[in-house]
Amino acid sequence: MHEVQQPALSVARHVLPETLEEVLELLATHRDRAKVIAGGTDLLVELDRRVGRDLEMLIDITRVPGLTMIHEAPDFMHLGPLVTHNQCATHPLIVGKALPLAQASLEVGSPALRNRATVVGNVVTGSPANDTVSALVALDATVSIAAQGGQRTVPLTDFHTGVRQTVLQPDEFVTDLAFPALASNERGVFLKLGLRRAQAISVVHLAMVLGFDGEGPANGAVTSARLALGSVAPTVVRSPDAEAALVGGSLDAERIAACAAAATQSVTPIDDQRAGGDYRSELIDVMVRRALSALRRGEERMAFPANLPTLGGPVVTAPVVSAELTSGSSVDAVVNGTRVSAPWIDGTMLDWLREPAGLTGTKEGCAEGECGACTVHLDGSSVLSCLVPSGRAHGATVVTIEGLEDQDPPAAELHPLQQSFIDEAAVQCGYCIPGFLMAGASLLAEQPAPDPDQLRLALSGNLCRCTGYYKIHSAFEAVAPSEAPTS
Numbered sequence: 001m002h003e004v005q006q007p008a009l010s011v012a013r014h015v016l017p018e019t020l021e022e023v024l025e026l027l028a029t030h031r032d033r034a035k036v037i038a039g040g041t042d043l044l045v046e047l048d049r050r051v052g053r054d055l056e057m058l059i060d061i062t063r064v065p066g067l068t069m070i071h072e073a074p075d076f077m078h079l080g081p082l083v084t085h086n087q088c089a090t091h092p093l094i095v096g097k098a099l100p101l102a103q104a105s106l107e108v109g110s111p112a113l114r115n116r117a118t119v120v121g122n123v124v125t126g127s128p129a130n131d132t133v134s135a136l137v138a139l140d141a142t143v144s145i146a147a148q149g150g151q152r153t154v155p156l157t158d159f160h161t162g163v164r165q166t167v168l169q170p171d172e173f174v175t176d177l178a179f180p181a182l183a184s185n186e187r188g189v190f191l192k193l194g195l196r197r198a199q200a201i202s203v204v205h206l207a208m209v210l211g212f213d214g215e216g217p218a219n220g221a222v223t224s225a226r227l228a229l230g231s232v233a234p235t236v237v238r239s240p241d242a243e244a245a246l247v248g249g250s251l252d253a254e255r256i257a258a259c260a261a262a263a264t265q266s267v268t269p270i271d272d273q274r275a276g277g278d279y280r281s282e283l284i285d286v287m288v289r290r291a292l293s294a295l296r297r298g299e300e301r302m303a304f305p306a307n308l309p310t311l312g313g314p315v316v317t318a319p320v321v322s323a324e325l326t327s328g329s330s331v332d333a334v335v336n337g338t339r340v341s342a343p344w345i346d347g348t349m350l351d352w353l354r355e356p357a358g359l360t361g362t363k364e365g366c367a368e369g370e371c372g373a374c375t376v377h378l379d380g381s382s383v384l385s386c387l388v389p390s391g392r393a394h395g396a397t398v399v400t401i402e403g404l405e406d407q408d409p410p411a412a413e414l415h416p417l418q419q420s421f422i423d424e425a426a427v428q429c430g431y432c433i434p435g436f437l438m439a440g441a442s443l444l445a446e447q448p449a450p451d452p453d454q455l456r457l458a459l460s461g462n463l464c465r466c467t468g469y470y471k472i473h474s475a476f477e478a479v480a481p482s483e484a485p486t487s
Contacts, residue, residue, distance in 0.1 A: 008048045011346050013057040014325040014391030019064060020146070023173055026059050028148045031170035034059055038082055039116040041109070041387045042125045044348060045368050060391055062318045070094065072181060079177040085114035085122075085132070086314035095304070097181040100207040103190035103304060104135035110199055110461020112382040112439060113369050115313040120174050123156070126164040129202045129231040133160075135190050136179060137228035137236050138207035144176035151175070160235040186211045186224075189300040191287050195274060198460035199370055202231040203275045204283040206263075208291055210246065222246045227259075227288070232269040232280055239266040242288070251296040260288040309450065309458040311442035312381035319379070321395035333393045335359070336403025345390050350374045352390035353400060361401040361434050365463070372462035375435040376400050382442040384461075401434035404441055417441055420478045426471040428464070436462050436472060449480045 017023050026034060033056035037043055046052060061067060067082035070091050077098055079088070088094045088105035095102045101119075108114055108122065108131055122130045123143065133156070141156040145168065156177075159166055168174070182188060188209035194200025211224035225243040230236045242263035249255050269280035294300045325331065325344040332341045335357060342356035353359045353376070365373035367386050374386045377399040404415045413419075417440050420426070427433055436459065443450055443458040450458065455476060464472065 006050055008347070009050050009052060009054050011047065011055045011058050012326060014060060014344065014389060015057050016060050016063045016321060016323045016325075016391065016394065018320060018322045020067075020173075020175070023059055023061055023064065024146060024148045024171075026057070027171045027173060030056050033057070034170075036061055036173055037389060038062065038118045039084065039121050039387075040389055040392075041113055041117040041369055041384075042121060044387050044389065048367065058389060058391070060389065062316075062392060063320050063322070063395075065320060068315050068317075072097070075181055076178050077181050079119055081118065081120040081174055081176075083119050083177075084314055084316070085109075085117050085119060086111065086310045088119055088132075089114065090308050090310060090314050093181075098135075098139055098179065098188075099182070099301060099304070100135040100138055100188040100190040100209065101132060104131040104192070104205070104207065106304070106308070107131045107190075107192045107194075107202075107205075109369060110372065110384075111309060111311040111313070111458055112372065112375050112384050112461050113387065115311065115316055115381045116383050116387065120177060123159070123177065124166060124168060124174060126160050126162075126166045126235075128160075128163065128233060128235050129205075130236075131190070131192060131202060131205055131230070133236045134205055134228040134230035135207040136177065137238065138188060138190075138209045138226045139179040139182075140209075140226060141177055141179035143174055144178065145172050146175045147172045157238065163234045182209065183211070185214065187295055187298075187300060189291050189294055191291050193283055193287065201274065204232055204269075204280050204287060205230040206284070206287055206291060208288075208295075210251075210295060221249050222251065222255075227263060229263065229267060229284065232267045232284065237267060239263045241266055246292075251292055256289055256292045256296070259292060260285045263288045305453060305457065307447070307454065309443050309447055309454050310381075311439055311458060312377065312446065316379050316381040316383065318392075319395050323391075323394055325391045325394060331356075331390060331394045333395065334397045335393075336399055344394075347390050348386050349376070349378075349388040349390050349393050349398075350385040352393060353385060353398070359400050359402055363431055363434055365432065365435075369461075370463070371432065372435040372439060372459075373432050375438040375462070377438060377442065382439050399438075401437060404437060415441055416479050417444060417475065420475040421472075424471055424475040424478055426468070426475040428466040428468045428471070432462060432464050432466075436464070440476065444479060450476070 037058045067080040069080045085105035085108045122132045190207040192205040208227045214220035225246040245258040269277040329344040330341045363373040365371035369384045369387045
């Protein structure tokens with residue numbers, strides 16, 4: 001049997017605690033037999049691919065109040081463990097005072113994935129390819145860790161000990177990420193290169209933060225520099241020699257070249273399926289030059305989109321409910337306006353919707369958040385149901401493709417986008433269409449007349465295997481003809 005046909009690792013219980021104290025108690029009791037799940041966008045793939053071992057429970061922290069906060073106090077930015085990438089990409093404090101993190105967050109997956117995936121989860125997973133880690137390292141972040149026995153704070157540079165390895169103990173939980181807000185004389189930028197424009201794992205990514213002896217674009221000499229390189233070593237790494245090459249003078253061509261050369265020499269990149277080490281070394285040189293040139297010209301913000309579509313995010317607010325779900329338990333939810341009670345299963349929300357709940361309109365395409373076919377609306381936001389545990393539906397409101405149309409007779413009618421897909425012959429084979437419609441409905445509720453860039457960003461997580469995007473775009477144009485693209 002091929003590995004993709006092997007059954008996923010089993011989880012006996014899905015627990016929904018209401019307080020942080022309950023979370024810490026469960027971790028202290030069950031230790032490595034339990035896993036905290038927030039977004040789940042990494043963990044569910046790991047379980048499906050049999051990475052690790054069977055778990056006694058998932059501790060779902062999405063019902064614990066107060067964990068989605070982003071705040072500044074007084075000069076430090078603080079991120080709670082449920083802060084999503086869409087929150088960071090759209091929050092004024094992050095965009096204004098921590099631009100590299102906003103830029104890195106925007107590069108993670110697709111809008112529907114970013115509505116679930118958390119920044120703390122990106123850090124805890126510990127992959128050197130995880131985009132936000134380099135941004136946080138360049139921002140000089142620290143990690144606050146709690147257990148029943150007390151708390152500790154660790155510099156992010158010390159948190160990762162190897163590929164997907166951290167100092168986090170089985171009974172510990174990350175409660176906060178903190179970093180200094182960029183000062184008025186500091187500026188930063190994040191750059192990434194992947195093998196495609198969206199939904200790409202980094203070949204190389206980097207973030208840098210520079211301080212100047214004056215305010216405004218590139219005024220005066222560089223007084224401080226932090227440069228973090230990702231996807232080139234077992235962990236995201238700083239480049240002290242490259243940083244030193246910048247300090248003490250202005251960003252002229254000679255200093256930029258010296259920094260790029262030092263950064264290239266500071267690591268020996270790996271060969272893997274995405275790129276060879278020699279190519280990665282060349283990329284480091286090119287990307288450092290581009291980042292520094294953008295900072296010199298004061299153009300680091302130019303490509304960052306305004307009015308970023310989040311498809312209902314950036315915060316998916318879960319109703320507070322305490323429960324323990326196991327074999328024989330029922331998941332109670334409002335699905336398409338109707339209360340549904342169906343058996344809990346050890347699987348995803350997609351599995352639960354299609355089997356116990358009997359709603360087969362939502363499709364499984366990739367089962368790892370790459371194609372968007374399984375998009376549904378969860379508590380008002382588009383999410384990828386193949387990366388949401390079935391227990392998250394408990395107490396929630398879910399809308400699937402079956403519920404997108406007006407459900408109230410005699411006025412029952414298709415959603416305008418559904419009708420437009422029919423009129424414009426955008427349906428094609430139909431397999432990916434439920435996901436396109438669910439994502440598109442969220443976009444039109446958020447941006448009734450999306451411009452071409454907003455449409456591209458909003459649908460970046462939805463793949464059409466028939467490659468019929470022209471008709472899909474035409475369907476959007478028919479609904480919002482003033483701004484939507486024609487090709």
